[in-house]
Amino acid sequence: MTHLYLIRHGESYANADWENAVVPGLKGDKGLTPRGREQAERLRERLARTGKIQADVALASPLRRAWQTAEIVVPALGISLVEEPDIEEMRGGEADGMTVAEVKARYGLPDYRKEPYRRLSPGGENWGEFLLRAGSALERIAREYAGKTVVLFTHGGIIDASFLVFMGLHTLTPPPFELYTHNTSITEWELHHHEDEPPRWRLVRYNDDTHVRDLLTQRGDTPATPLPTEERGE
Amino acid sequence: MADVNWMVATTLHFIRHGESVGQVHGPVERRVRGMRGDGGLSPRGVWQMERLRDRLARTGEIAADVVLASTLPRTMQSAEILAPVWGLPLVREDDLHELRPGIADGMRYDEAKARYPRADFTREPLQPAWPGGESWGMFTLRVGALLDHVTREYAGKTVVLVTSGGVIHATFVAFCALPTLRLPAAWFATRNASITSWQVRPPDAVWPRTRLLRYNDDAHPRDERHDVKEEPAR
Numbered sequence: 278m279t280h281l282y283l284i285r286h287g288e289s290y291a292n293a294d295w296e297n298a299v300v301p302g303l304k305g306d307k308g309l310t311p312r313g314r315e316q317a318e319r320l321r322e323r324l325a326r327t328g329k330i331q332a333d334v335a336l337a338s339p340l341r342r343a344w345q346t347a348e349i350v351v352p353a354l355g356i357s358l359v360e361e362p363d364i365e366e367m368r369g370g371e372a373d374g375m376t377v378a379e380v381k382a383r384y385g386l387p388d389y390r391k392e393p394y395r396r397l398s399p400g401g402e403n404w405g406e407f408l409l410r411a412g413s414a415l416e417r418i419a420r421e422y423a424g425k426t427v428v429l430f431t432h433g434g435i436i437d438a439s440f441l442v443f444m445g446l447h448t449l450t451p452p453p454f455e456l457y458t459h460n461t462s463i464t465e466w467e468l469h470h471h472e473d474e475p476p477r478w479r480l481v482r483y484n485d486d487t488h489v490r491d492l493l494t495q496r497g498d499t500p501a502t503p504l505p506t507e508e509r510g511e
Numbered sequence: 512m513a514d515v516n517w518m519v520a521t522t523l524h525f526i527r528h529g530e531s532v533g534q535v536h537g538p539v540e541r542r543v544r545g546m547r548g549d550g551g552l553s554p555r556g557v558w559q560m561e562r563l564r565d566r567l568a569r570t571g572e573i574a575a576d577v578v579l580a581s582t583l584p585r586t587m588q589s590a591e592i593l594a595p596v597w598g599l600p601l602v603r604e605d606d607l608h609e610l611r612p613g614i615a616d617g618m619r620y621d622e623a624k625a626r627y628p629r630a631d632f633t634r635e636p637l638q639p640a641w642p643g644g645e646s647w648g649m650f651t652l653r654v655g656a657l658l659d660h661v662t663r664e665y666a667g668k669t670v671v672l673v674t675s676g677g678v679i680h681a682t683f684v685a686f687c688a689l690p691t692l693r694l695p696a697a698w699f700a701t702r703n704a705s706i707t708s709w710q711v712r713p714p715d716a717v718w719p720r721t722r723l724l725r726y727n728d729d730a731h732p733r734d735e736r737h738d739v740k741e742e743p744a745r
Contacts, residue, residue, distance in 0.1 A: 390718055444689060445696030453688045454721040467700075474633060478697040483726035 279419050279468040280426040282330055283436050284320070284350070287313030288460045288494050289342035300380060300397070301342065301366075302373030308341040312492065316461040317349035319488040325353040333425040336361035336418065338432060346461065347430035354428060363414035366432040370401025393450040408448035411438035419468055433458045439466060443478035459493055462486040517722070520710040521662045522669045524573050525679050526563070526593070529556030530703045531585035543623055543641075544585070544609070545616030551584040559704035560592040566731035567596045573706075575599060576668040579661070581607035581675060589704070590673040597671070606657040609675035613644025636693050651691040654681035662711045676701040682709060686721040705729040 290307040291298035299305040309317065324330055332354045337347035339360050351358050372380045380386065380397065387395040389404050396403045402410065415438065418427060429435070436458050441448050443466060458464070465481035486493070532550030533542040542548045552560065567573055575597045580590035582605045590601050615623035623629070623641065630638035636647035645653070661670060672678075679701045686709055689695050701707065708724035 440687070443697040444683070444687060446687065446689065451719070453719050454686055454723065455719045457722050457724050466697075469698075480697060480699050480726060482728070483723060485725075485728070485730075487730040 278470075279423055281415070281419065281439070281466045281468075282332070282426070282428045283439060283464040283466070284346070284428065284430050285433055285436060285458045285460055285462055285464075286338075286340075286342040286346040286430065287316040287349075289313055291342075292460065292494055296377065299374050299376050300369045300372045301340070302369050303340060303365075305374035306341040309345045312494070313342070313346070313460060314349060316489045316492055317346045319492065320461045320463075321350045321353040323488040324350065330354065330428060331426055332356055332428045334359065334422055335428045335430070336364060337430040338362075338365045338435075340365055340432070343430045343432060350430070350461075358430075361414070361418070361429070363410055363417075364429055364431040364435050367404075367407040367434045368400075368402045370396055370398040372398035372401065389451045404451055405449040407434065408438055408441060411435050412442035412448065415439060415442060436464050439464070440480075443480075456483070458484055459486040459489065461489055517710060517712065519667055519716070520712045521666055522724075523658075523661070523682075523709045523711065524575070524669070524671045525682060525707045525709075526589070526671060526673050527676055527679060527701050527703055527705050527707075528552070528583075528585040528589040528673065529559040529592075531556055534703075541620050543612045543615045543618050543620060544583070545612040545644075546583060546608075548612075548617035549584045552588045556585070556589070556703060557592065560589045562731045563704045563706075563729075564593050564596055567593065573597075573671060574669055575671045577602060577665055578671045578673070579604040579607060580673040581605070581609070581678070583608060583675065586673050586675060593671075593673065604657070604661075604672075606653055606660075607672060607674040607678055610640060610647075610650045610677045611645045613639055613641040615641040615644070632694050647694060648692045650677065651681050651684045654678055655685040655691065658682065658685050658711075666713065679707050682707065686711070686723070700727070702727055702729045704731070 287309045289301060290310055291301040293310050293312070301307070335347065335351050335354055335356050335358050337344050337358050337360060339362055347358050372384065384398050387397060389395065394403050394405065411434070433456065437456050440456065441452055446452055463485040464483050467479045467481055468476055469479055470476045530553045531544060532553050533544055533548065534553070578590060578594065578597060578599050579602045580586050582603050586607070594601055615627060627641050630640055630646065632647045639646050680699045683689060683699065684691055684695060706728040707726045710722050710724060712720050714720070
């Protein structure tokens, strides 16, 4: 059995103040807020105390908010951290680092319902491209670390992708449901192998935020949206 | 902000019953637990529900407007333990029933297997589990229709539904728009006395209509040594 633990990063500057944020790609990501660091410290303390996750490998997205979260938490796991670029959030392209207002003025904000194949800006990914990249990475990681326990320090979009890919949903247009993944929450999947059947993923838990219930972003109504959209941009 | 629209959503908290008599593995005790075979909660099951009751009373995290319970003994008994948290009357809802087993109800699994051909839902999801029982397709249809009814009847309210693992699995089928006439590509492992929470918006609201808030939340103290996962109907 292969275990995947997907951990969303702590509160980032883009999470805390979306209106004034810039597109948080490799260039624009300003990392964790003090609250985001505290959330990550809480997770580290929880994992160290319970010893529940006996991880063989820890992978982290290279985006600053995920990498910083990983650096704070990983001492509790007692293993070293490996960078995994393919568990980065949906890529925005050349809009990386621009304010939402600039993006809106230069490219307009996408509404993926109406234009699922639209990219935020040149060089970015559209929904289907993002899901293909994320799904391929999850499948590759599960194969490479078959039978092991893997912790991924990653993003809301990658956790969305795990649901869509493992549940076998359509990935060229956005799904009819959304997830509401809290900062530093744990989502756990197990891969089971059965005779004469394809391997099957099993969801063990989603959005386990026991350690930060009292420490969530004030604007707790904000889901983990990877990039500015028509809905989020106003 | 379109997010405001989630404030008009109906919130559904699904609670799986505590461990039941006969849920424990083993060829002799393990019985088909329909209306006849359900022996109610085991002592450990009672304990689990009391821990959940104490947690909910302490945190006040679920402000229920209505509490629905499946009519099976193990779910009614679980709901009765929780009821003082809200002081509301329990509404009996027969359509929250676990997959209906038909003629094998009350038999030991090995006995039932020897006497009747058991449909393997992996290969034949549209055949009844046992004669007179439900197929996977009938089950997901029944649960989907119930969820539609509940979200209309209690629009905008907070609803607690005390039910069985299979029904919680079927919420993913209905709310994530998974194929209904075959088993999901991924599976679930819903724990006793755990909470799974969804929000559903009115049909005319902006997309997406549903969102998952948490799955398998059993943060209240539990007797982990004895935690038993229910095997899904296969």
